[in-house]
Amino acid sequence: MKSQEVRKQFLEFFKSKNHSIVASAPMVLKDDPTLMFTNAGMVPFKEYFLGNATPKNSRLTDTQKCLRVSGKHNDLEEVGKDTYHHTMFEMLGNWSFGDYFKEEAIAWAWEFLTEVVKVDKDSIYVSIFEGDESEGLERDQEAYDIWTKHIDESRIINGNKKDNFWEMGAQGPCGPCSEIHVDIRSAEEKAAVDGKSLVNMDHPLVIEIWNLVFMQYNRLANGSLTKLPSQHVDTGMGFERLCMVLQGVQSNYDTDVFTPLMREVETITSSKCGETEETDIAVRVIADHVRAVSFSIADGQLPSNTGAGYVIRRILRRAIRYGFTFLDTKEPFIYKLVSTLVNQMGDAFPELEAQKNLITNVIREEEASFLRTLDKGLILLDNVIANTSGDTVSGDKAFELYDTYGFPIDLTALILSEKNLKLDEAGFEAALKEQKDRSRAATKVETDDWNILQEDSEEEFIGYDTLEASVKITRYRKTESKKDGELYQLVFNLTPFYPEGGGQVGDKGYLETPSGEVVYIIDTKKENNLIIHLAKNLPRSTEGTFKAVVDVKQRSRTAANHTATHLLHQGLRKILGTHVEQKGSMVHSRNLRFDFSHFSKVTSEELKEVEDFVNARIRENLSLEEQRGISYDQAIQEGAIALFGEKYGDAVRTIRFGKSMELCGGTHVKNTGDIWHFKITSEGAVASGIRRIEAITSDAAKDYFTSETEAYNQVKATLKGNQDPVKAITSLLDENAALKKQVEALIKEKAQNLSGDLAKEFEDIDGVDFLAKKVDLDAGAIKDLAFKLGENKDNVFLLFGTEQNGKALLSCYISKELVASKNLNAGTVVRELGKHIQGGGGGQPFFATAGGKNPAGIDAAIVEVKNYLV
RNA sequence: GGGGGAUUAGCUCAGUUGGCUAGAGCGUUUGACUGGCAGUCAAAAGGCCACCAGUUCGAAUCUGGUAUUCUCCA
Incomplete structure (x- = not known):
């Protein structure tokens, strides 16, 4: 069965059980401080499990693209060495939010595996939670009893807390789980060793393919467990592993998920799998990594040098490195795999197809840049080797290459071993650990438990309509970090504060108690759909109601910038073309920043056209037309622009100004006329194929014009009212350059004359042309003069003294020949005379x-x- | 967010413990050789040594800050 068919069968099966099929959420996360990427199928649904939001259907099914680059079982450096670990993988899932529980979850899993895709029943083992005394948890008898209806008791295995009790994090929903394992070894092997004994033993052919999690407890901050009011089901099945089982192969990489990519790698690099272990690993690494990187870029996460972007860069560089070392690729080639990937997965993930050009360009550029880094590193390493005495290169040197110049440590090790040199690995590890500790210490944040004052299921945001409200604090907690010191995070029952999101900064403002005490809110953020207000201190009493007031000035400036961003987006698409897609934006009160895909520099004519377009929309006084809570599909149908890599709920909000219509959660002006004016301040590149425009509006634009005009007027005044200052300045510059040359020539001439005069004053002492004199020149001129006098002579001894700003300066010149023949030294002379x-x-x-x-x-x-001469 | 580098001619880069009036290759211009081009030879032009302070008799070089950029870690 083809992989595309497997995916479809799964979704259709659960659809037939009344599940709604939902699209995969982006792989890159934006509002979860604890996580950079979706690393499991449940991540996009966290807010439902936490009770911060409710899904539109209590039964959902999906295939979720996931990225795992760290964790106990999946270190990036291990991927490719075996046949079943990946950075990016798909997780098939079916979900129940307070709906069905163990009975149906188990029955349907069994039905799907054994009847729909027809996995051999005799190769399946299942595990259930055996209980845990320290937690006071009993064996999951309920799951066991259900399983016995489907499978022989001998195939049910007890699992411990580590394998069979699943937790979302240190706190929150959790529960026992039941895993389904499949044994795909040959009949002989099965006869020789019982499959049951190999379950959960990291055997590559006896593998877990599906995990059914039954969330029934909530882990409290103090570590104790309570029953959840409603029970949930969270299942995750490894898509690539399922394909392996169904396609009768023994490696994920032998499924049609990977083979087209691997064949293409072989073709491009003229290599052949199966020849050496190293080639096999390199090909697997590249096939795996190109998927991870391509999907990230499609989700809007470009390789960069910080945060999530850095993780993506590291993955791509690892692939380049393997190609460089084991497949002998010295030119970019990974980008060529993108079209193969798109052919294969573009149907299931349309974002790949849509972003194909961008992905290709970004990868190619990144490859070229890293190959340059490698080239430089090779030269540096040669230098290090040349300067190494003995046969061991120090860990510090290797670390410097790695840390400062980005030269991979394994490449260093390889090259050294080829030259029969050793690497001080312990020294390297120590230096690396030091760096890690330093980073950790610098970003450490201590977060206390929430103090719950009031149970309140959902915090309501009312900031679209009002900037002031009477609110209650429902919970708060303290955090402490090196950077910000002590901060308090406050959550209200309802709030007018806009939390940072969609590129727009969070609101600032204050809380006021009835007694007049004021607590400033310095920022507002969103965490798992919870709006968190940051304050430096708590009010004296956290009880009662507060007047919450948003900083109007900041909000209105930000709103002007945000609306301008939409108009800019519209203008760019109109003037440059519809290939322009938003790749990020940052909306402050001060200015706005807009990144978008476009493959050449935006010319100043185009920029002006865009600016004019936006200003024309501003002058049209277009009113805000807002729709809240309409369905995503309907919004798209009405022509709203959605962004790649953005996670949208079922109900969305649309913002329309004239013909500009976007899905957006941000705050906007009521009328484009409120923006006053739009002015682009800069345009440039941020990555291959991505341009960035910065612009200002309203007050800032006015200030900009005021100060620019003032500066211009000053220039004109300085030029005595010249009508064409540009021309005047150009000619001044030309004239200045010419004059500089003349002055230089004159100084030379003067020195020539002066030296001529002074040459007449030479005193002959024992065959040496001697002159000691006080002159009125600066240090540079004296130097010039001395060299001029010494020119074409081999017996000159000069001493000049001068007084500059109350300080004395002595300069001594002695012809090189005299230095040698009479054992003189100008340095000694001045040092001694210096007294x-x-x-x-x-x-x-x-x-x-x-x-x-x-x-x-x-x-x-x-x-x-x-005296030095006599 | 925290470290470590880098910034010198149009481009790619040298420049030792601070000290020769800052160099190379490529490119540019001019000239010579050649029937023309390619080429070879010769010469020239081209530098606020990123910026701002400081230390010093003296700073491309050392110190602090700023900007840009690369890189590692989180």
Whole structure:
């Protein structure tokens, strides 16, 4: 069965059991501080399990793209070495939110596996939770009893808390789970060793394919468990593993999920799997990583040097490195795999198809850049080797290459071993650990437990309609970090504060108690759909009602910028073309930033057109038309623009100004006229194929024009009212350059003349042309003069003294030939004469200077210098 | 968010413990050789050594800050 068919069968099966099929959520997360990527099927539904929101249907099914690069069983560095670990994988899931429980979950899982896709019943084992005394938890007898209706008792295994009790995190919903394992070994192997004994033993052919989690408890902050008011089912089946079982192969990489990519890698690199272990690993690594990276870029997460983007960069670089080392690829090639991937998965994930060009370009650019880094690193490593005595390269040096220049440590190790050198690995690890500890210490945040004042299921956001409200604090907690110090996080029953999201900054403002006490809200954020207000301190009493007031000025400026962002988006699509897609935005009160896909520089004419377009919409005084709570499908049908990589709920909000219509949760002006004016302040590239525009509106635009005009007027005034300042300045610059040259020439000439005059003053002492004199020149001129006098002569000894700003300066020049023949040294001369001017100095043997604070001593020095020659 | 680098001619980069009036290759311009091109040879132009402070007799070089950029960690 083809993988595409497997996916379809699964979703259709659960649809027939009254589940709604939902699209995969983005792989990259935006409002969860504890997680960067969706690493399990349940992540997009966290808010439902936490009770912060309710799904439209209590039964859902989906295939979720997931990314795992760390964790106890999945280290990035291990992927590719075996046949069943991946960075990116799909998780098929069926979900019950307070609906069906163990009975149906188990029955349907069994039905799907054995009747729909027809997995051999005799290869299946299931496990149930055996109980745990320390937690006071009993064996999951209920699951056991249900399973016995489907499968022989001998195939049911007890599992411990580690394997069979699932928890979302340190706190929150949790419960026992039941795993389904499949043994796909050959008949001989099965006869030799009982499959039951290999379950959960990391055997590559006796594997867990499906985990059914029964959420029935809630883990409290103090570690104790309470029963959940309603019970949920969360299941996750590894899509690639299921394909392996159904396609009768023994490696995920031998399924049609991976084979097209792997064949393409072989073709492009002229390599062949099965020849060496290293080639096999490299091909698997590349096939796996190109998927992870492509899907991330499609979700709007580009490779970068911080945060989630850095994780993506690391994955891609690992693939490049394997190609570089084991497949001998010295040119970008991974980008060529994108079209294979799109052909294969574009149907199930339309975002891939839509973003194909961008993905290809970004990967190619990233490859080229890393190959340059490798080239530089190779040169640096050669230097390190050349400067290493003995046969061991120090860990510090290797770490410097890695940390500062991005040269991979395994490549260093490989090259050293080829040259019969050793690497001090312990030293490297120690340096790495030090760096990690430093980073951790710098970002450590201590979070206390929530203090619940009031149970309140959902916090209502009323900030679209009002900026002031009477609110109650429902819970609060304290956090402490090195950066911000102590902060309090407050949650209200309802709030007018807009939380950071959709590129828009969170609101600021204050809380006021009836007695007049004021607590400032310095920022508002969203965490798992919960709106959190940050304050430096708590009110004296957290009980009672507060007047919550949003900072109007910041909000209205931000709203103007946000609406302008929509108009800019519209203008760019109109003027540059509909290939323009939003790739990120940052809306502050001060300015706005808009990143979008476009493959060449935006010309200044185009920028002006865009600016004019936006300003025309502003002058049209378009009113805000807002729709709340309409369905996603309907919004799209009406022409609203949705963003890739954004997670949308079932009910969405649309914002329309004239012909601009977007799905958006942000705050906007009532009328485009409120923006006053729109002005682009910069345009540039942020990555291959991504441009960034920064712009300002309203007050900021006015201030901008005021100050620019003022500066311009000053320029004009300085130019005495010249009508064409640009021309005037250009000619001034030209003139200035010409004058500089003239002055230079004159100074040379002057030095020439002066040296001519001074040459007449030379005193012949024992065949040496000697001159000691006080002159009125600066240090540079004296140097010039001395070299000029010494030119074409080999017997010159000069000492010049000068007084500059109350300080004394002595300069001594001695022809190189004299230095050698008479064993003289200008450095020694000035150092010794320096005592007369209460200073010191030095230089080279043939030219040296000394400075001091006693100008009166210059004459004495000039007299004494003769002693060096007689 | 926390570290570590880098920034020198149009481009790619050297520049040792602070000290020769800052160099190379490529490119540009000019000239010579050649019937023309390619090429070879010769010469020239091209630098606020990122910016701002500081230390020093003296800073491309050392210190602090700013900007840009690369890189590692979180």
